[in-house]
Amino acid sequence: MSAREADGPVVLGDVAALHVAKGRRLPMQGREEIEVEAGAGIVGDRYHGSRHRHVTVQSRTSLDEAAAAFGAEVASDLTRRNITIASGEVPRTPGVHVRIGDDVLLEVVRVAAPCKLLDDTLGRGAQEALRRRAGTVFRVLAGGTVRVGDPVVLVEPAGDGSGS
Numbered sequence: 001m002s003a004r005e006a007d008g009p010v011v012l013g014d015v016a017a018l019h020v021a022k023g024r025r026l027p028m029q030g031r032e033e034i035e036v037e038a039g040a041g042i043v044g045d046r047y048h049g050s051r052h053r054h055v056t057v058q059s060r061t062s063l064d065e066a067a068a069a070f071g072a073e074v075a076s077d078l079t080r081r082n083i084t085i086a087s088g089e090v091p092r093t094p095g096v097h098v099r100i101g102d103d104v105l106l107e108v109v110r111v112a113a114p115c116k117l118l119d120d121t122l123g124r125g126a127q128e129a130l131r132r133r134a135g136t137v138f139r140v141l142a143g144g145t146v147r148v149g150d151p152v153v154l155v156e157p158a159g160d161g162s163g164s
Contacts, residue, residue: 010154013085015100016060017076018148020045028077036104038143042082052109056081057098057152058135059090070122078121081112081135085152090136097155103144105155109137 019028023046035043041054048054058081067074076084083100091098096108112135 012090012098012152012154013059013088015083015146015148015150015152016086017084018146019077019080019082019084021080022046028080030077033145033147034082036140036143036146038140040143041140045082052139053137054140055083055106055138056112056135057083057085057090057106057138058112059085059088061087061089062135072122074122079118079134080115083146083152091154092136097141098138099153099155100146101144101150103142104140104146105142106138107141109139111135112137 018031018034020031020034020042021028022044026046034045036055037043037048039054041048041050058076058079060076063074063076063079063084091108092111094108094110098106098108100106111132
């Protein structure tokens with residue numbers, strides 16, 4: 001169902017966890033809130049200022065599915081994604097927009113492929129278990145503060161309202 005088909009906004013879930021890493025291969029650090037900058041990403045994260053990989057978002061539901069396939073828990077921080085929503089499915093179609101909290105607007109860039117380093121971090125087979133469950137890469141269209149507990153809502157891109 002798209003937001004256009006619904007009577008109100010399509011709520012994807014709430015922010016369950018926030019993680020950043022200051023550099024490549026450094027451990028992810030949990031946060032209660034993060035600052036997100038339009039056109040740049042999460043302030044203090046290793047990808048801040050990159051061209052398109054501003055923020056990564058995953059779903060606890062998908063991580064639980066991966067855990068069932070893997071045979072062990074998949075912790076949110078070990079997947080190296082920035083934002084984990086409590087439930088539901090993260091959009092994967094390029095161009096789809098998601099609002100987090102009151103201010104932050106994200107646009108889907110692509111599916112986030114699981115890295116082969118997951119087998120080293122979580123154990124052999126983790127990369128395969130996370131295939132098609134590893135979340136989505138977004139670019140930041142509008143910045144602001146994201147907090148644990150903020151709603152994550154699917155929104156229509158501007159100018160994409162009526163004509164179909």
